[in-house]
Amino acid sequence: MSVAEDFDLLIVGGTVIDGTRRPRYEADVGIRGGRIVAIGNLRGQAAKTTLDASGKIVSPGFIDSHTHDDAAVLRLPSMDSKVSQGVTTVVTGNCGVSIAPLRADSPVPAPLNLLVPEKPQDGTSFQTFSDYVEALRAAPCAVNVAPMVGHTTLRARTMADLSRTATSAEISDMRELLTEALNAGALGISTGTAYPPAAAATTEEVIEVCRPLTGTGAVYATHMRNEADSSIESLEETFAIGKALDVKVVVSHHKLMREQNFGKSTITLPFIRAAMKCQCVALDCYPYNASSTMLHLAEDRLTGKIRIASSGTHPELVGRELGDIAEEWGVSRSEASKRLQPASAIYFSMDEHDVQRILAFDETMIGSDGLPTGENPHPRLWGTFPRVLGHYSRTLGLFSLETAVWKMTGLTAQNFGIEQRGILEVGNHADVVVFDPNTVLDRATYDNPKEPADGIDYVIVNGTVTWQQRAHLGARNGTVITRTKR
Structure with missing residues (x-):
């Protein structure tokens, strides 16, 4: 395939999973002007930026x-x-x-x-x-x-x-x-x-x-x-x-x-x-x-293991279990919940x-x-x-x-009803993820909940590389997606 202009971004050597549930296939992806303009064998074609996706999955964002x-x-x-x-x-x-x-x-x-x-x-x-x-x-x-x-x-x-x-x-x-x-x-x-x-x-x-x-x-x-x-x-x-x-x-x-x-x-x-x-x-x-969700107040909603995720009045107790807090304070779980508000919690x-x-x-x-x-x-x-x-x-x-x-x-x-996104095909907006199918995994835990994932190599939003190798590149290229009026 030949194109008249250079690509803004070319993703080469990857395996495409296009978001339709069809079987994966080998292809390069060419992006220009925030859109996907070519999918196929694009090796050797000119691009301002080229990403090597060898051994990786290229999917919709x-x-x-x-x-x-x-x-x-x-x-x-x-x-x-x-x-x-x-x-x-x-x-x-x-x-x-x-x-x-x-x-x-x-x-x-x-x-x-x-x-x-x-x-x-x-x-x-x-x-x-x-x-x-x-x-x-x-x-x-x-x-x-x-x-x-x-x-x-x-x-x-x-x-x-x-x-x-x-x-x-x-x-x-x-x-x-x-x-x-x-x-x-x-x-x-x-x-x-x-x-x-x-x-x-x-x-x-x-x-x-x-x-x-x-x-x-x-x-x-x-x-x-x-x-x-x-x-x-x-x-x-x-x-x-x-x-x-x-x-x-x-x-x-x-x-x-x-x-x-x-x-x-x-x-x-x-x-x-x-x-x-x-x-x-x-x-x-x-x-x-x-x-x-929110930390409930009613006693019947406060059974089992409940971990405090945020508290406006007692931020020092975030991460603690509600039952332990109530016991230390010598009050019911419901009363402890009132004292912690506004608050959110994790319910197991x-x-x-x-x-x-x-x-x-x-x-x-x-x-x-x-x-x-x-x-x-x-x-x-x-x-x-x-x-x-x-x-x-x-x-x-x-x-x-x-x-x-x-x-x-x-x-x-x-x-x-989100149009021209969610599928990798020519003409759609270039929201793309390149990830390693062998290593991709969550690292966030209940004790360390803000850990970035493994195996997410590149994240592209409207044609702009935003995340690369565990680092944010600073781009803010998102847009507002509104419903198409009928």
Whole structure:
């Protein structure tokens, strides 16, 4: 193949896994103007920069389907935690929480306070969703940002009392805010009815607030009302909302919590499969048997091993177990939790067999669900994607490397309507990862959660090399990915 111009970047000698699940093949990849312009035998052709990928896999940049990076992409624009593991795009605004739209006097309840720790007027949130999108465009970070809007955020913006169901007037106000967000390009809306600020929202409230989704191609993603004893009922509610709105639903971080529910994925996954035959359903999962979220206050949510990940009042106790802290203070776990607020925690409450079964389910996307706060976050913030490639694909053999890459690239792009990304093909944006299939592995642990992965050689965002051999090169070439209007 010959080309009229030099390539900006030429990746030679690698094995392409293109994100479609097709078998790998040997090819060089030529990039110009931030796009892939040639794939094939390109040896000897001129390029400003040439990368040797001999013995390595060349794949699309990974798309993190479930993040809470809404504020991090502005406050921590190098995004080392994501770039270092091959992530080139983050989907934000999950679990019902986004940092826009909020007024200066909007309440910031947990878990929203994990994203917006200061007052909204301090520059961590925005009056309209379009203000947030414009801020992202004005200050690009190292990865692409694909934002959603949160239902809990709409409630906080609209309602003085979050402990009740919204009135018809409040629903109308939230619907207008959602319409504004969709017009600004939001990929969809998320809910977090498992959390106190949205727990009082009925199925009917959610449906009525989300009416503007219908016919737009936007998605409805949800941290379901219950991921433990009532998981089937929560799936039924999720599917009912999707049917009522005629939209795709995304079941966020599918899991089964608490020992009495261990093994229940043998029931939930066939239930999800059956729903997929009748409507558009997607799901994601992270590759760990411990979850992480706000530090709960209710005693019944504080059982088992709980490790403090961040604390606004007692940062010196980060990394300690809640039970030990409560015992030292001579108080209940609930009282200890109150004293540690605002805080996040890691909950060891899932069965590894369920995690593997959900990961291996064909249509499961990969999402980190990492919280970029505190000095001791869950290791999934830094380790999710190489852990899937190394531990679950290579070591355990849950699925082929082609399938693993598809779960974190092409499948995710398809489910969220992210166009011209997620697949290595001519004409697409040049988001590319070069990794060593024999050594790629997560190094982040619960004791040392901010360790970069092994085996991620190069990460290219929109045609610019951003990460190379365990070092960030300083590029901030990400863009805002907005939904194509129908």
